[in-house]
Amino acid sequence: MTDRDSQMAGLRPVKAVVIGASAGGVEALLTIFAGLKPGYRLPIIVVLHLPDERRSQLAEVFARRVALPVREAQDKQPIVPGTLYFAAPGYHVSVEHDLSLSLSQEEPVHYSRPAIDYLFESAADVYQQRLAAILLTGANQDGARGLSQVKQSGGLTIIQDPDEAQVATMPRAALELFQPDCILPLSGIGRLLVELEHIECY
Amino acid sequence: MQRNTDIELRLLIEAIYLKYSYDFRDYSGASIKRRVNHALRQFDCNTISALQERILHDPSAFMQLLQFLTIPVSEMFRDPEHFLAIRQEVVPILKTYPSLKIWIAGCSTGEEVYSMAILLREEGLLDRTIIYATDINPRSLEKAKQGIFSLENIRAYTHNYQKAGGQRSFADYYTAAYDYAIFDKSLRENVTFADHSLATDSVFSETNLISCRNVLIYFNKDLQNRAFGLFHESLCHRGFLMLGSKETLDFSDYSKQFTPVLKQERIYRKL
Numbered sequence: 001m002t003d004r005d006s007q008m009a010g011l012r013p014v015k016a017v018v019i020g021a022s023a024g025g026v027e028a029l030l031t032i033f034a035g036l037k038p039g040y041r042l043p044i045i046v047v048l049h050l051p052d053e054r055r056s057q058l059a060e061v062f063a064r065r066v067a068l069p070v071r072e073a074q075d076k077q078p079i080v081p082g083t084l085y086f087a088a089p090g091y092h093v094s095v096e097h098d099l100s101l102s103l104s105q106e107e108p109v110h111y112s113r114p115a116i117d118y119l120f121e122s123a124a125d126v127y128q129q130r131l132a133a134i135l136l137t138g139a140n141q142d143g144a145r146g147l148s149q150v151k152q153s154g155g156l157t158i159i160q161d162p163d164e165a166q167v168a169t170m171p172r173a174a175l176e177l178f179q180p181d182c183i184l185p186l187s188g189i190g191r192l193l194v195e196l197e198h199i200e201c202y
Numbered sequence: 203m204q205r206n207t208d209i210e211l212r213l214l215i216e217a218i219y220l221k222y223s224y225d226f227r228d229y230s231g232a233s234i235k236r237r238v239n240h241a242l243r244q245f246d247c248n249t250i251s252a253l254q255e256r257i258l259h260d261p262s263a264f265m266q267l268l269q270f271l272t273i274p275v276s277e278m279f280r281d282p283e284h285f286l287a288i289r290q291e292v293v294p295i296l297k298t299y300p301s302l303k304i305w306i307a308g309c310s311t312g313e314e315v316y317s318m319a320i321l322l323r324e325e326g327l328l329d330r331t332i333i334y335a336t337d338i339n340p341r342s343l344e345k346a347k348q349g350i351f352s353l354e355n356i357r358a359y360t361h362n363y364q365k366a367g368g369q370r371s372f373a374d375y376y377t378a379a380y381d382y383a384i385f386d387k388s389l390r391e392n393v394t395f396a397d398h399s400l401a402t403d404s405v406f407s408e409t410n411l412i413s414c415r416n417v418l419i420y421f422n423k424d425l426q427n428r429a430f431g432l433f434h435e436s437l438c439h440r441g442f443l444m445l446g447s448k449e450t451l452d453f454s455d456y457s458k459q460f461t462p463v464l465k466q467e468r469i470y471r472k473l
């Protein structure tokens with residue numbers, strides 16, 4: 001990413017990255033994580049909608065293809081820098097003020113549990129402006145509200161370019177609600193993740 | 203500087219504690235905030251302060267709010283693999299005990315209690331078992347005592363029962379009346395339903411097995427530690443502790459005081 005790009009994105013140091021994705025999400029996530037090197041230092045927490053509520057292999061699938069340690073989110077698990085967390089199927093996941101994760105079986109949001117809104121809103125509360133939130137492809141309205149909350153708390157908001165997204169409903173729903181800091185293709189989001197770590201170091 | 207809503211939320215929770223002695227101060231922050239916001243819409247209140255005023259002056263409004271705060275959802279044989287694991291791995295050990303005391307903490311509307319009672323009956327253990335089923339929500343406890351569940355859910359429960367290793371026809375345990383399934387009351391002959399809070403009350407009995415499922419996720423770490431402390435105190439040597447499928451002792455102060463029997467199914471024993 002060039003200097004001009006990062007100025008455009010209004011980049012500032014963050015302490016964590018949260019990501020929401022639905023239909024088409026697995027491929028999109030693999031693409032944006034492809035450029036991450038071992039030793040990457042930001043924690044990344046992901047809600048990916050899956051059709052099935054039961055046990056998932058997400059963490060295993062990603063562990064084989066991503067350079068960071070990958071975990072399925074557990075209740076009260078401390079958020080460790082440089083770890084990639086996936087929400088467990090059937091449970092909402094939130095960030096707590098002591099920087100741990102909590103799970104919940106409250107009612108689904110937009111028919112989804114885990115819900116992106118649930119994660120984003122709680123993370124916005126805790127990290128405030130020290131948060132980057134990314135909304136990717138999906139056939140659902142989930143995440144739009146949460147992302148706008150991140151924006152209101154001063155965090156950095158990124159939406160996948162709907163023209164490029166496999167399913168544009170989710171990015172479009174968010175764009176209808178507010179103007180994010182950047183609208184980027186997957187390649188740009190991948191570079192942004194790397195860039196966010198660099199500015200975090202200095 | 204704190205935001206207004208955070209201040210109001212804290213004041214509401216403090217007011218509930220002072221007025222009604224329900225202690226939500228150490229619940230998970232994100233969840234309690236969502237629950238309260240959800241309640242605001244149902245109560246038609248614009249601010250948390252307005253809700254606080256309502257519940258301070260109107261106990262019945264508080265009882266209504268409690269229904270939002272406690273998340274009274276349950277299922278029979280929820281996570282069938284868990285109940286199958288109890289049958290296969292735990293029951294053989296329980297059979298060597300002359301009598302049994304079981305504590306189901308956070309039993310909600312009773313589905314878990316009836317599931318456990320059915321399992322114990324099929325294994326020939328129910329007659330020598332006392333079950334304490336506790337919760338903080340009086341409405342849920344009342345429903346649990348009745349043992350009447352919506353017929354709509356029975357199909358799913360039957361499926362769960364079979365996957366959990368059920369040995370009979372599930373219909374043997376209830377009679378259908380209109381839209382309800384009325385469960386055999388002999389199942390609760392040895393069950394004591396009681397109001398008990400893991401946040402404020404102390405241990406009331408020695409037990410051989412404690413099941414506390416999908417309750418602790420709503421607590422913060424400190425309150426979880428308090429609850430684990432109660433369980434540790436109540437359980438006899440080598441007593442069993444069972445948690446919900448995403449709950450764990452791993453991040454608590456008590457991880458060294460229990461050993462996993464089946465980690466995947468969240469079945470532990472006290473050391």
Ligand SMILES: C[S@@+](CC[C@H](N)C(=O)[O-])C[C@H]1O[C@@H](n2cnc3c(N)ncnc32)[C@H](O)[C@@H]1O
Nearest residue numbers: 272276277308310338339399400401415416417
């Ligand atoms: C989601 S339900 C779990 C029901 C059942 N154990 C199951 O797994 O299906 C959670 C229950 O925990 C109860 N609860 C919440 N706080 C509690 C406390 N401090 N002490 C005891 N029970 C509590 C709620 O009233 C609610 O009935």
